[in-house]
Amino acid sequence: MNKLRPFFHLKSSRHVLVMLALITSLSVAAPVLSIATALTFMPKLPGQLYWGVISLSAIIPLLIAPPIALGGLSILRLLTITIDRLDNYVRYDALTGVLSRVYLLGQMREILAKGGSFLMIDADHFKSINDTYGHDVGDEALKCLSEVLKTFAPNHALVGRLGGEEFGVFLPEMTSLEAGRVADNLCAAMRRSGEVIAGHRISLTISIGVAQHRPDSTLEQTLKLADEALYHAKRTGRDRYHVATASAALQAAKTGSIHGGQDRRSRHPATQLAQVGMSARSIPHATSRLNA
Template identity: 50%
Template sequence: MDFLMKRMKLTSQRQVLTGTLLITLISVASPVSVFMVVLSFFNMESAAYWLIIGISAAIPLLIAPPIALIALSLLRMISETIEKVDAVVRRDPLTGVSTRAFFLEQVREHLANGGAFLMIDADHFKSINDTDGHDVGDAVLRRIAEIMSLSMDHAPGRALIGRLGGEEFGVFLEKANEEQAALFAAAVGSAIRLKAQKIPGCESAVTVSIGVAVHAAGDRLEQTMKRADVALYQAKNAGRDRFILSGSAQDVPARLPQSKAG
């Protein structure tokens, strides 16, 4: 069904006009061909023969073009509307990453392959909104999403990202184990700390807390997300700007190791 809809999708006036021409040619050629075959069995005068052929061509030639043009124009409008609705459903308008519903739908499609779920939350975001303004808060979220999206290129495999709501994002690393997920979380935390500090109007340091949970076979997605969420709040309570692995006995700082002088 999706394949058929993609094949029927009209996105330009040129496609509409081309389709109208093709429909018109088929509409005219079909009855003309039929009448030519049928009339060949009768001994008719040439004038009568061509009169019938002319009428069989003229009727669809008058009817087909306007009907085809109207129908294809409506189909084009429907295609454009579907694309706009699809964009709203699939893409968060503020950050450009996947919406919660579309993100979780994608995660479920790949969950059987295993992987790790990351809950990522901007630290002290309410304070940023209250102190610097909601426009600055929006800019912070856009910057975080941009940095995270760029980090997807360095993921250990297929990586999905979405906005779960407010200042919280989700990342699913397909087939990733605990070590790979920890390295990715550390890299994202460091990248945001280093690259999200020059946002106009933002006086606060921008950092994130991350909860990481490796999906266990047989668990539902909601169970894995819950464990990641618990780990996230552990990271918040431990001082923020860090990630915590679900089930880990100690927290792991999000900062990458710093080289020592000397």
């Protein structure tokens, strides 16, 4: 069934015309062959009457099938285009083109059992960019950041925007050591690419928190762990990454939170999102984490 699905995925007028020709051919061929087969077992008909019956069986579906098929195929094409647009709206962030947070977290839940590491990424001093240069330049900075993530993250990585200036990258089946190397590369790439944005010397950098998912942990606990590691990277100077320690991971698995059960959800809405069923409401980040 999945192999046939692309065949009926009508996105162009050319595809509609091809399908129309196919449906019309089948509509004509079916009655002609049926009647011709039946007439072979009947008493011999005069030649003119035989071809008259055959012609009638071909003309009737030829007049009826094309307009009906064209109407149905046109409606199917419109539905296909609409569904694709809605699917893209759900899957991708409109500004940056990376995965939306809802789709990113949903995909992570599906493959989390295989293990991997999560990178929580935040643009440094992003509020000052908006305040100094305006939100249009801030949007260009976010696009630049997302391009760096898409270009320099491994091909199999899941890259998404969690909200505001915060992004997430899930690296399937990667250890924290391997993920640390990826994070280091991303920081270096952002340092180079973020020097000048939209004609302004901005020198945009990022901070990254790295957390390896443990088999006995939940998605929420892994997100919290990466969030805590990100906060540590921010606190110690920014433009760097920090890998969550094994002891912190063990504590998170035991208590469901970081630092002896202290609930940090109020500071980080993205983890709260995972816990409440991935709400589609926007997440404000302008004043989070030491003014980013």
